Amino acid sequence: MSYLTECREFYGQFRQRYYTTGSILPSSRALARALVSECRKRSRPARVLEVGPGTGAVTAEIVRQLRAGDHLDIVEINEHFVQVLERRFEDEPLFRARRDQATLMHAPLQDVPGVGIYDFMISGLPLNNFPVALVRDIFRSYQRLLRPGGVLSYFEYLWIRPMKKTLVGAGERQRLHVLTRFLERKIAAAQFREDWVFFNMPPAVARHFRFD
Numbered sequence: 001m002s003y004l005t006e007c008r009e010f011y012g013q014f015r016q017r018y019y020t021t022g023s024i025l026p027s028s029r030a031l032a033r034a035l036v037s038e039c040r041k042r043s044r045p046a047r048v049l050e051v052g053p054g055t056g057a058v059t060a061e062i063v064r065q066l067r068a069g070d071h072l073d074i075v076e077i078n079e080h081f082v083q084v085l086e087r088r089f090e091d092e093p094l095f096r097a098r099r100d101q102a103t104l105m106h107a108p109l110q111d112v113p114g115v116g117i118y119d120f121m122i123s124g125l126p127l128n129n130f131p132v133a134l135v136r137d138i139f140r141s142y143q144r145l146l147r148p149g150g151v152l153s154y155f156e157y158l159w160i161r162p163m164k165k166t167l168v169g170a171g172e173r174q175r176l177h178v179l180t181r182f183l184e185r186k187i188a189a190a191q192f193r194e195d196w197v198f199f200n201m202p203p204a205v206a207r208h209f210r211f212d
């Protein structure tokens with residue numbers, strides 16, 4: 001899939017489903033690499049979960065790094081994006097080569113069953129769009145699904161919450177305030193590394209968490 005087609009698909013979903021899509025453009029290769037950097041260091045076969053793949057910008061980097069014995073589960077809430085990815089696994093040599101090692105699920109993350117099953121989770125969920133109660137639920141799912149010692153990598157756009165706060169009404173400002181406090185507590189407790197990625201629209205930070 002060309003980058004232009006990918007952007008068109010992504011923007012179409014942004015307009016139809018702003019709340020869950022959360023951004024105008026897919027992630028850049030530089031951001032995808034930062035998100036996959038912890039997973040790349042593994043020394044034995046791993047079970048990986050990608051959350052919210054969209055058009056597959058980060059998925060492409062994950063499949064590029066998959067080795068024999070690894071397995072990739074992918075969970076996506078938007079059926080249009082699920083269809084786009086199914087097509088990519090059918091048509092594109094990079095994806096097709098790893099088709100037998102990947103399982104695509106059309107569901108919200110919160111419905112993925114299991115406890116302590118993933119070595120790595122790579123998430124593109126737009127947390128800043130969500131109510132705080134949903135973000136708490138999402139973190140409960142991250143922590144339930146990650147095995148002890150496993151790594152969660154996710155990203156957020158730089159300076160987006162402080163910037164949004166200056167543009168919105170009181171109710172939304174209060175949501176962003178509570179969300180910021182919640183995320184700051186999580187970052188203080190579990191983040192062991194962050195990578196700032198300026199080559200992305202908009203610039204982003206990839207965060208890497210270990211919960212134990």
Ligand SMILES: C[S@@+](CC[C@H](N)C(=O)[O-])C[C@H]1O[C@@H](n2cnc3c(N)ncnc32)[C@H](O)[C@@H]1O
Nearest residue numbers: 020026027052053054057076077078108109124
């Ligand atoms: C900001 S986009 C990221 C897309 C892609 N990972 C990237 O970086 O280009 C967020 C993605 O998360 C998906 N999503 C939102 N809420 C979700 C949920 N609860 N479970 C699974 N996917 C979800 C959206 O449909 C969308 O594909």
